[in-house]
Amino acid sequence: MKTPPIDVVLRNLRAARRRLSSQLLLTTLVKMGLLAGAVLVIFGAVNRWLLGRMPWDPQVAAGVGIGAAVFALLIMIARRRSLPEVAGLVDRLGETRDRFLTALDFSKTQDDGPMRAMAVEECVRFVGAGKFAQLIPVRVPREAIYLLVPIVAVALLQWEARESFAARQTETVAARAAVEDTARKLEELARQAEKTSEESKSDELKKLAEQLQRSAEELRANATNPEEAEKSALREISALEQLVQEMQKSTPSVTPEEMKALAKALAENEATKEAAAEMSAGDLAKAAAALEKALQKLEENKDERTSEEIKKALEDAVKKLADQKQLSEAMQKLAEQMRKAGAGKSGQSSEAAKQLAQMLRQMAQGKTGQSSDSQNAQAMQQLLSALQNMKFGEGQPQPGGQPQPGQTPGIVMMESFGKGDPGAVPAPGDPQQPSGQPGSERDTGTTDTPFGKDRVKPGENAQAQQIAGRQGEGQSLQQSLTSAGDSSKSNRGYKDLYEAMAPAAQEAVLQENIPLGSRFFIKRYFESIRPKE
Amino acid sequence: MTDSPNLEKQTEQFRASFTRVRDEMMKMMVGQKSVVEGVLVAFFAGGHVLLEGVPGLGKTMLVRTLAEAVNLKFSRVQFTPDLMPADIVGTNMIAEDENGKKSFQFQPGPVFANIVLADEINRATPKTQSALLEAMQEHHVTVGGTQHRLEQPFLVLATQNPLEMEGTYPLPEAQLDRFFFKLKVAFPTADDLHTILDRTTAREHPEIRKVLASPQEVVELREVVRQVPLAKDVQTHAINLVLATHPSEKQASPLAKKYVRYGASPRGAQALILAGKIHALLDNRYHVSRADIDQAAPAALRHRILLNFEGEAEGTNTDEVIAEILKQYAG
Numbered sequence: 001m002k003t004p005p006i007d008v009v010l011r012n013l014r015a016a017r018r019r020l021s022s023q024l025l026l027t028t029l030v031k032m033g034l035l036a037g038a039v040l041v042i043f044g045a046v047n048r049w050l051l052g053r054m055p056w057d058p059q060v061a062a063g064v065g066i067g068a069a070v071f072a073l074l075i076m077i078a079r080r081r082s083l084p085e086v087a088g089l090v091d092r093l094g095e096t097r098d099r100f101l102t103a104l105d106f107s108k109t110q111d112d113g114p115m116r117a118m119a120v121e122e123c124v125r126f127v128g129a130g131k132f133a134q135l136i137p138v139r140v141p142r143e144a145i146y147l148l149v150p151i152v153a154v155a156l157l158q159w160e161a162r163e164s165f166a167a168r169q170t171e172t173v174a175a176r177a178a179v180e181d182t183a184r185k186l187e188e189l190a191r192q193a194e195k196t197s198e199e200s201k202s203d204e205l206k207k208l209a210e211q212l213q214r215s216a217e218e219l220r221a222n223a224t225n226p227e228e229a230e231k232s233a234l235r236e237i238s239a240l241e242q243l244v245q246e247m248q249k250s251t252p253s254v255t256p257e258e259m260k261a262l263a264k265a266l267a268e269n270e271a272t273k274e275a276a277a278e279m280s281a282g283d284l285a286k287a288a289a290a291l292e293k294a295l296q297k298l299e300e301n302k303d304e305r306t307s308e309e310i311k312k313a314l315e316d317a318v319k320k321l322a323d324q325k326q327l328s329e330a331m332q333k334l335a336e337q338m339r340k341a342g343a344g345k346s347g348q349s350s351e352a353a354k355q356l357a358q359m360l361r362q363m364a365q366g367k368t369g370q371s372s373d374s375q376n377a378q379a380m381q382q383l384l385s386a387l388q389n390m391k392f393g394e395g396q397p398q399p400g401g402q403p404q405p406g407q408t409p410g411i412v413m414m415e416s417f418g419k420g421d422p423g424a425v426p427a428p429g430d431p432q433q434p435s436g437q438p439g440s441e442r443d444t445g446t447t448d449t450p451f452g453k454d455r456v457k458p459g460e461n462a463q464a465q466q467i468a469g470r471q472g473e474g475q476s477l478q479q480s481l482t483s484a485g486d487s488s489k490s491n492r493g494y495k496d497l498y499e500a501m502a503p504a505a506q507e508a509v510l511q512e513n514i515p516l517g518s519r520f521f522i523k524r525y526f527e528s529i530r531p532k533e
Numbered sequence: 534m535t536d537s538p539n540l541e542k543q544t545e546q547f548r549a550s551f552t553r554v555r556d557e558m559m560k561m562m563v564g565q566k567s568v569v570e571g572v573l574v575a576f577f578a579g580g581h582v583l584l585e586g587v588p589g590l591g592k593t594m595l596v597r598t599l600a601e602a603v604n605l606k607f608s609r610v611q612f613t614p615d616l617m618p619a620d621i622v623g624t625n626m627i628a629e630d631e632n633g634k635k636s637f638q639f640q641p642g643p644v645f646a647n648i649v650l651a652d653e654i655n656r657a658t659p660k661t662q663s664a665l666l667e668a669m670q671e672h673h674v675t676v677g678g679t680q681h682r683l684e685q686p687f688l689v690l691a692t693q694n695p696l697e698m699e700g701t702y703p704l705p706e707a708q709l710d711r712f713f714f715k716l717k718v719a720f721p722t723a724d725d726l727h728t729i730l731d732r733t734t735a736r737e738h739p740e741i742r743k744v745l746a747s748p749q750e751v752v753e754l755r756e757v758v759r760q761v762p763l764a765k766d767v768q769t770h771a772i773n774l775v776l777a778t779h780p781s782e783k784q785a786s787p788l789a790k791k792y793v794r795y796g797a798s799p800r801g802a803q804a805l806i807l808a809g810k811i812h813a814l815l816d817n818r819y820h821v822s823r824a825d826i827d828q829a830a831p832a833a834l835r836h837r838i839l840l841n842f843e844g845e846a847e848g849t850n851t852d853e854v855i856a857e858i859l860k861q862y863a864g
Contacts, residue, residue: 098822105764
């Protein structure tokens with residue numbers, strides 16, 4: 001007896017299998033969605049907080065989503081059930097007493113006894129009378145509600161990142177605007193230093209010009225926070241200032257002014273007139289030789305009158321040198337020694353004269369010519385002054401870049417507020433006194449053209465002075481803090497360092513003899529580097 | 534091969550006979566429907582039944598009623614410690630013919646009946662108990678070197694008391710395995726007791742009608758049962774159930790692994806399938822389902838599972854093991 005066809009059974013089973021696959025796809029999609037959400041959140045968090053970037057771009061998000069969907073599809077295909085499996089499942093769910101399973105199994109053998117045919121017939125009849133595909137529901141899995149968690153997390157992360165980056169962008173623009181002026185000035189200084197270095201053929205100035213240019217670029221590149229930008233500018237300027245000071249140390253210790261004064265003093269006496277003439281001519285080697293010749297005469301003591309003249313000339317020169325206030329350290333020592341020699345024996349006087357001759361010879365044997373050294377030193381001094389002015393917020397360029405009357409282009413000057421009387425108490429409301437506001441002090445200094453060749457006298461009511469900071473010789477503490485933007489670690493480290501060093505700095509400020517006008521700048525400088533609470 | 538309409542008629546006849554015999558038996562038995570159905574399933578499957586229950590629950594009555602309903606020869610053996618094998622299977626006796634010539638003549642014992650009630654089988658010695666082994670499995674007995682066939686159908690219904698264990702001899706595993714089903718006769722409920730009292734203390738007694746005409750009819754019905762087909766997956770399910778009772782098999786349930794010393798034999802699987810076929814026919818189906826197998830599992834497997842010492846000490850019974858296995862394979 002032939003087994004009857006089981007089309008209706010197969011139709012039901014296939015429909016059930018489709019529903020099973022759909023349900024499996026939904027479930028897998030939800031699971032893959034949760035997984036993709038977790039991946040996106042972790043990826044976004046790493047990008048946002050560890051790498052400081054936007055959490056993700058649309059391509060990445062779309063890629064993860066598509067990948068999850070494709071993976072879910074592949075899983076659904078891989079786990080697609082066979083018809084006997086579906087039959088077993090439908091039989092259990094529908095309490096059909098294994099009619100699907102039996103019909104499917106018996107239909108494989110076409111002729112195997114009358115009872116089998118009867119069994120298949122009965123199964124087909126039973127299946128045809130019912131709707132069994134509905135036994136397998138297709139509905140959204142309960143786990144789908146958990147998808148809200150990654151969705152909300154992703155949305156919050158994206159929102160926070162957008163807000164944060166927009167604020168940072170604004171800060172960066174403001175910070176760049178804040179440092180732009182300083183950077184432009186630094187570039188101007190760099191150009192002028194470059195020009196000067198070409199004229200004087202000085203490598204040091206060339207390096208300095210390059211350093212200035214680099215500092216300007218770094219200042220622009222690192223400008224992300226307006227407050228930090230200001231500090232960063234100050235740091236850059238301080239570093240440049242220190243660099244210039246270090247370079248200054250290698251320059252000759254006697255300035256041209258001192259040299260002129262010495263030549264003038266020596267010229268007043270007949271015996272040392274020859275040395276003075278050579279010194280004025282700029283030939284220090286010949287000047288030293290002439291001086292030694294005069295000393296030789298003094299030692300031979302052949303001519304009492306000449307000896308006395310030379311001694312007197314030297315003493316006069318030393319006295320005049322000692323009266324000069326702009327003496328360098330080396331010249332001060334020499335003057336002091338000669339002053340003592342003037343009061344003692346002639347042997348001591350001649351010893352001091354020997355030292356003077358030796359110093360002149362050393363200067364003559366310098367690596368670069370005296371004229372270029374002098375030019376370099378002047379340029380560096382002017383550069384240093386310009387940097388100090390920039391640091392203190394002074395020397396804003398005039399509109400049009402033209403100097404004010406009474407000022408000389410190509411020089412950087414700071415006007416003394418004491419008007420020649422350091423002990424004078426300023427009257428209340430005096431506009432010439434520091435107002436406490438940045439840039440409001442009456443300062444005639446300018447950085448427009450700090451490398452001018454001529455120096456003119458300052459205004460009638462003011463005394464022009466060049467103030468050059470100098471590294472102290474006492475104990476110092478330097479500490480480098482690794483900083484990465486707003487890293488709290490570096491902030492904390494800086495705060496600790498500041499608290500440790502602030503008392504010492506305050507004590508130094510109180511003890512040192514600081515001009516009244518500069519005290520405010522120093523105070524403001526320490527205020528600016530004070531860490532924020 | 535029987536053609537389809539005839540087969541359909543036979544299955545109809547089977548269902549009718551089964552139902553009528555059950556109804557007749559239920560006239561005498563109160564509240565023991567599952568036991569009655571179990572006995573009938575074993576009867577139509579050609580197996581023997583071990584009834585376990587305290588005295589007075591109607592075990593003997595059940596067997597007697599069955600014999601009356603199916604119109605078969607019935608005998609009863611009360612097992613006692615001094616009962617000898619010959620008392621069961623029969624013996625050769627000297628007989629004298631008309632000419633005065635003497636010869637040995639076989640005197641059949643009570644086992645020569647269609648339905649044998651072995652009452653309190655665990656009270657006899659193992660030697661006597663084993664006298665039933667050959668009869669139950671081979672359907673013949675050997676006395677004095679001569680084999681004597683038993684009449685068909687042959688059914689042994691043994692009873693045992695689970696409480697009075699003193700002076701008893703528990704049945705050996707080999708003999709237990711020969712029982713198709715082990716049925717537990719539960720104590721009746723209060724309502725059932727009312728009915729029992731009403732029926733047994735009244736003047737009129739219910740009359741049992743004979744449902745079947747001859748023993749041959751029983752044999753034919755048994756043939757119908759064996760024709761019921763089953764799918765391969767259903768057979769696999771039965772095999773899995775049996776294998777799950779073996780602690781060493783991978784299908785073993787946790788309880789079986791812990792408390793079972795030895796699981797069910799292949800006779801257990803045979804019993805499952807045959808009982809499943811009868812359940813399918815009774816359910817108007819021509820195929821066996823897994824539910825049919827599950828329905829027969831406790832009665833077919835409970836006496837074939839041997840608990841280990843730990844299982845005995847813990848008070849676990851085999852029904853718990855079977856329940857866990859059924860739950861495990863319920864999907």
